[in-house]
Structures are given as structure tokens and as C-alpha cells.
Amino acid sequence: MNHHLILRVITKILIPPILLFALYVQFHGDYGPGGGFQAGVIFAAAFVLYALIFGLDAANDVAPPHIVRGFTAVGWLLYIGVGVWSLFLGAPFLDYSVLAHDPIHGQHYGILLVEGGVGITVASTMITIFNYFAEHGRLPKEGDDD
């Protein structure tokens, strides 16, 4: 898409606010609408937009697929890790009250970490799924191989 000058300029202007908005939704989820799921999808949308306008190779340079693939597991493991951490502190699985000296602070830490895990998994999974479909779409069709 080398000739779409307007799209390229607008995309370059739009991507930083999209990423910033995703982070806002992620960390402001305690106070307003939003949370890990929405933030993850918005974060992924920025990468999808970049891939659509500048091509898959450029997007793969920004976010190497094997690293993004790894993050799909990292987010979920972070979530489970919070639960295991509370187990080690002598509380039931995913009971955040023991994570800090003050139960309310513990709840805040727990929610922050868990939402972070959700956001990481959702964003990286969405980028990965888009990546695989886009990669698959530009391969020669099944019959053309041989």
C-alpha cells in the first residue's frame, strides 16, 4: 500500500492515541468502564491497523510473531500466578486480601495484576490470530502448491 499517502499519514497519527487509550482503559478499569478484555482488543487493533496499512512484514518487525505468541501464555500464567501466590500466603486460590498488609490494598494489587494478565493474553492472542490469517491468506492456494 505504498501509494495510500493519506491512509499512511493518518495511521501514523492515530496509532499513538490508540495505544494510549488502550492503556487508559486498562488502568482506569477500576473507576470507569473498561478492563483487560477491552484494553487488550484496543491494543491489538493498533497493531492490526499498522499491519493493514504498512504490510505484514513491517508489523512483524515491530512485534516479532514468536515473541507475541509467547505472551499469549505469559498473560494467563500471570493470572494463575496471582492465584498460586495467594495459595502460598495461606489463603484460598485467587483470594487477593492477603497480597498486602491491608486487605483492601491486596484486592487492588490482585485486580491490577489479574487485569494485566487478561490484557496481555487478549492483546497477544488477537495479534497472533490476525497474523496467522493474514499469513495464510497470502500463501498460494492449496492446489497451487504442486
Added chain:
Amino acid sequence: MTDFISTSFMEHAVTILLFVLLAVTAIAVLRLTNLFAVVMLTGAYSLLSAVLFVVLDAVDVAFTEASVGAGISTVLMLATLSVTGWRRKVSSSSNIVPLLVTLVVGGALLYGTADMPDFGDPNAPANLHVAPDYIKGSEEDIDVPNIVTSVLASYRSFDTLGETGVIFTAGIGVMLLLGSRRKKKAATDKTGETA
């Protein structure tokens, strides 16, 4: 204006308008054979339902529906179309049996709603069981102003753990289904370079 038109009338009017638009979009999706238009209309359908959720004051759900349903799903469906092709085959088989099944199931569901408590009824079973504890607790025990977040991430964090697992599994599934051909392609590329 508000003296003449009460807010509840406006709310009903907006709800009815949105449902009519939803039905029109659904019928258009059924009748079109161009899959590109179908994908775009399903995106519009998601956006309309997101607006409906806003009317119901469920902004978190509306946010999810708008970003997931109207946003990323549309892009993923378009990516799928680039693999499968843009035209739908019109099936010649009879539609009578599916129509009957739809009518019977829809009728049963409508019949079931007669027993449901009124919308927003404070004495409905769903509002009497754990909901009061959650509403009180998310202020006292968790101190998070957005009750949806405290329910989703703390009271019901097992559910959310499972949901995140579902998304992770979906990603793994796509990788397994589409990844094998990619490896083959990479292997042929390598042999092509050395040759």
C-alpha cells in the same frame, strides 16, 4: 421538549428503533450473497447491540461488544474471507425445516419470558441472592468504584480465569490449524533458496 415527551417514552422509542434496525440488519445479512457486505453488516449489528447495552446502562458490556464484536471480529472475518473467497454459494435445499425449528424455539423462548420477573425488578431472584453483598462489598472490602470490575476480577475471578483460558485456547487452536501449512511454506522457501 422534555415537558411534552417524557424520558421513559424517549427511551422506549430509542429501544424500539434500535431493535427495528437490528432486525433489518439481520434480514439483510440473510439475503446478501456478497460476504464482504455480510461481514460489514455483522459489524454494524454488533455496534447497534452495543448501543442497546448503553441504553440498558451496561456500559462495560457495550464497550466489549463495540471493541470485540464491531472492531476486531470484523477484521478477523475479513482476514478469513481473504482465505476462503468473497462469494457465498446459494443453497438450493428447502428452508422449511429450519424455519419450523426457529419458530418453535422462538415461541418457546417467548413463552418462557412470561414467567420472568419485570426488567429491573428489585425483588427479582437475581437481585436478591449475592448481588446485594457484591454491591456493598465492592465499596467496603474492595474499594473499587466500578462494581463490574470488582465482580469480574475479584468475586468472580475463577470465571475470568476460565474466560482468559478460552481466549488462550482459541489462539492455540488457530495456530495449530493454520500453522502447519506455514511451516511447509517456509521449508519450501528454504530449499528454493539453496537450490
